[in-house]
Amino acid sequence: MKILRAAERIAQPWKNGGGVTREVAVWPPDAGIDTFDWRVSIAEVQSAGPFSHFAGIDRTLAILEGRMALTFADRAVELDADSPPFAFPGDVPCSGTPVGGAVSDLNVMTRRGRCTARVERIAGETFSTAAATIVVAPTKMTVGFGKEKLFLNCLDAVFDENGGTFSLPGAHKAFIVFF
Numbered sequence: 001m002k003i004l005r006a007a008e009r010i011a012q013p014w015k016n017g018g019g020v021t022r023e024v025a026v027w028p029p030d031a032g033i034d035t036f037d038w039r040v041s042i043a044e045v046q047s048a049g050p051f052s053h054f055a056g057i058d059r060t061l062a063i064l065e066g067r068m069a070l071t072f073a074d075r076a077v078e079l080d081a082d083s084p085p086f087a088f089p090g091d092v093p094c095s096g097t098p099v100g101g102a103v104s105d106l107n108v109m110t111r112r113g114r115c116t117a118r119v120e121r122i123a124g125e126t127f128s129t130a131a132a133t134i135v136v137a138p139t140k141m142t143v144g145f146g147k148e149k150l151f152l153n154c155l156d157a158v159f160d161e162n163g164g165t166f167s168l169p170g171a172h173k174a175f176i177v178f179f
């Protein structure tokens with residue numbers, strides 16, 4: 001188990017050059033944008049524009065703060081911090097437009113045929129994991145991991161690749177990514 005501190009993340013330019021993202025975790029460790037099996041990142045979206053094209057990649061997007069409209073050739077979807085995580089192929093053209101101000105989002109990408117991910121918003125629960133798992137704290141909170149208490153700041157994450165038991169006290173909400 002490892003705590004991944006938001007304060008230690010380095011801003012990286014988007015693949016299409018339209019903004020920046022901060023990588024939470026990637027597998028295998030130190031994999032590049034063209035070689036990862038999975039990647040979790042957090043982006044700040046200030047203005048409308050096309051999403052980067054990722055051939056052979058599946059994406060899941062969850063809004064941490066704000067509201068965003070996604071436009072595809074055949075549909076439009078509006079997401080906010082209460083919406084469930086939204087999955088879509090990374091190689092399908094998509095544009096995003098912040099609605100009413102900047103947006104912060106959690107982006108989970110997996111290489112099709114090598115890995116899959118399930119992203120859920122959880123609240124006040126205890127859950128067990130059997131494989132690689134990342135928990136992202138959208139606010140400052142304490143997370144239980146086995147008998148340990150982990151103190152997380154806003155946007156910190158916990159990465160566990162061995163399976164274990166996590167618990168969220170009270171009404172705290174977090175995102176969990178199962179690989």
